[in-house]
Amino acid sequence: MQGNIIISKADKTLSGTIQLTGSKSECNRALIIEALSKGKVKVKNMSDAADAVTLKGVLNQESVVGSQKTEVRSQVVIMADGDSEPSKSEIVNLKSEIVNLKSEINIGPAGTAMRFLTAYLPLQDKNVVLTGTQRMQQRPIGVLVDAMRKLGAKIDYEINDGFPPIKIHSGFEQQTNRIAIKGDISSQYITALLLIASSLPQGLTLEIEGELTSKPYVEMTLAMLQQAGIAHTWAGNSIGIESQPFKETDLVVEPDWSAASYWYAIAALSNTAELFLPALKAYSLQGDSVITEIMANFGITSQFKDGGVYLQKEAKPILRKIFDFKECPDLAQTVIVVCAALGHDATFTGLETLKIKETDRIAALQNELAKIGVKLTEKGQVYKLDCSEKRIPEKVIIHTYEDHRMAMAFAPLALVIPQVEIEDPTVVEKSYPAFWSDLEKVGFSIKK
Numbered sequence: 001m002q003g004n005i006i007i008s009k010a011d012k013t014l015s016g017t018i019q020l021t022g023s024k025s026e027c028n029r030a031l032i033i034e035a036l037s038k039g040k041v042k043v044k045n046m047s048d049a050a051d052a053v054t055l056k057g058v059l060n061q062e063s064v065v066g067s068q069k070t071e072v073r074s075q076v077v078i079m080a081d082g083d084s085e086p087s088k089s090e091i092v093n094l095k096s097e098i099v100n101l102k103s104e105i106n107i108g109p110a111g112t113a114m115r116f117l118t119a120y121l122p123l124q125d126k127n128v129v130l131t132g133t134q135r136m137q138q139r140p141i142g143v144l145v146d147a148m149r150k151l152g153a154k155i156d157y158e159i160n161d162g163f164p165p166i167k168i169h170s171g172f173e174q175q176t177n178r179i180a181i182k183g184d185i186s187s188q189y190i191t192a193l194l195l196i197a198s199s200l201p202q203g204l205t206l207e208i209e210g211e212l213t214s215k216p217y218v219e220m221t222l223a224m225l226q227q228a229g230i231a232h233t234w235a236g237n238s239i240g241i242e243s244q245p246f247k248e249t250d251l252v253v254e255p256d257w258s259a260a261s262y263w264y265a266i267a268a269l270s271n272t273a274e275l276f277l278p279a280l281k282a283y284s285l286q287g288d289s290v291i292t293e294i295m296a297n298f299g300i301t302s303q304f305k306d307g308g309v310y311l312q313k314e315a316k317p318i319l320r321k322i323f324d325f326k327e328c329p330d331l332a333q334t335v336i337v338v339c340a341a342l343g344h345d346a347t348f349t350g351l352e353t354l355k356i357k358e359t360d361r362i363a364a365l366q367n368e369l370a371k372i373g374v375k376l377t378e379k380g381q382v383y384k385l386d387c388s389e390k391r392i393p394e395k396v397i398i399h400t401y402e403d404h405r406m407a408m409a410f411a412p413l414a415l416v417i418p419q420v421e422i423e424d425p426t427v428v429e430k431s432y433p434a435f436w437s438d439l440e441k442v443g444f445s446i447k448k
């Protein structure tokens with residue numbers, strides 16, 4: 001879809017069934033595990049999220065390159081075994097062919113792919129530059145690169161220390177099996193290391209320093225590794241995984257609960273809502289399934305039956321005034337916009353990591369909420385929403401800052417504002433490409 005779109009909804013009722021695509025978080029873990037397991041583990045219900053499709057493409061390409069390398073290497077062996085000895089220059093050429101088979105990988109805006117590959121690629125005996133979008137080049141990676149260097153990886157920065165692009169060199173040899181790592185910047189660094197731990201000759205124990213942010217994502221990683229036969233220990237701040245083989249299994253990706261959160265937001269802003277989301281589980285590996293509890297405060301009930309979840313709206317006063325997003329940072333925009341739309345002054349904590357995501361999500365929220373007169377103010381680590389000067393214009397234009405969640409979190413405003421114009425609507429492809437067509441399925445009008 002090119003250009004802006006204008007969203008509107010003639011009535012305030014929501015009903016239907018929406019089949020959500022697979023979780024990008026689960027899928028990206030499953031893809032790395034599949035690649036490390038060398039065929040033992042298979043990913044089922046591959047996500048349509050662009051970030052997952054990108055990672056799959058890179059890993060497939062890597063395995064093609066891997067077999068090309070083997071071919072080139074065996075050519076060297078044949079030449080060396082042949083009647084005529086290969087000349088020095090022939091060997092040098094073949095060696096550089098090996099090195100140059102693939103020299104740059106660009107993962108676009110995919111944060112988890114960037115982090116997971118930073119741990120995965122050094123183990124593949126590669127010389128490769130790993131890069132992404134301009135924004136990706138501002139998202140920190142230093143904590144993970146430091147940890148990988150201590151482990152034995154050879155990694156240089158191409159432009160700025162601590163940020164992509166990074167150059168990964170071949171020749172990994174494990175130097176230690178115990179690493180201390182900061183837990184309060186991104187849990188993705190920890191997940192990246194845990195994913196490769198069982199494939200390291202000496203295994204790996206991580207000592208997490210400071211508070212662990214986004215903890216459910218680390219639990220998801222360990223649960224998925226467990227499903228693939230990898231045992232761990234977790235005592236206090238120390239997580240240990242011994243060197244061990246994967247077992248043959250399928251990893252089935254559940255639909256995306258972060259995507260489901262936008263449907264909860266739409267339900268919360270509708271007068272009546274009856275929506276079925278198939279295949280979502282009550283006991284999910286995804287921490288964002290906590291949206292069921294959060295949205296109960298806005299009158300949305302969740303009933304798990306028929307293999308999915310039914311959402312229903314009950315007329316109820318809003319209960320909660322304080323929301324903490326430390327364990328579910330991707331829900332922050334969804335819930336804050338719902339509070340603003342309902343004029344519900346509330347307090348938010350656990351937003352520390354939002355400034356280093358797809359955009360500075362705090363600044364983005366502040367700018368866009370100001371368009372309806374709502375203020376989000378920061379005092380230390382506590383954020384307050386002030387709706388006292390809220391206004392409902394005929395039309396609002398939402399800038400999306402290359403952030404899928406800005407587009408999807410503000411779209412539900414179409415239930416309270418006659419026309420919501422979304423700039424750069426294709427951003428949703430990162431995690432939920434069918435978002436706009438799914439809105440149309442339940443009666444939203446989407447015009448270019």
Ligand SMILES: O=C(O)C1=C[C@@H](OP(=O)(O)O)[C@@H](O)[C@H](O)C1
Binds near residue numbers: 026329
């Ligand atoms: O591991 C994951 O799949 C993710 C972890 C979280 O990041 P942080 O750990 O950086 O908060 C989350 O925001 C991101 O969308 C996905």
Ligand SMILES: C=C(OP(=O)(O)O)C(=O)O
Binds near residue numbers: 109110111357405
């Ligand atoms: C932060 C996110 O993704 P990533 O870090 O994987 O780019 C997100 O999807 O909200």
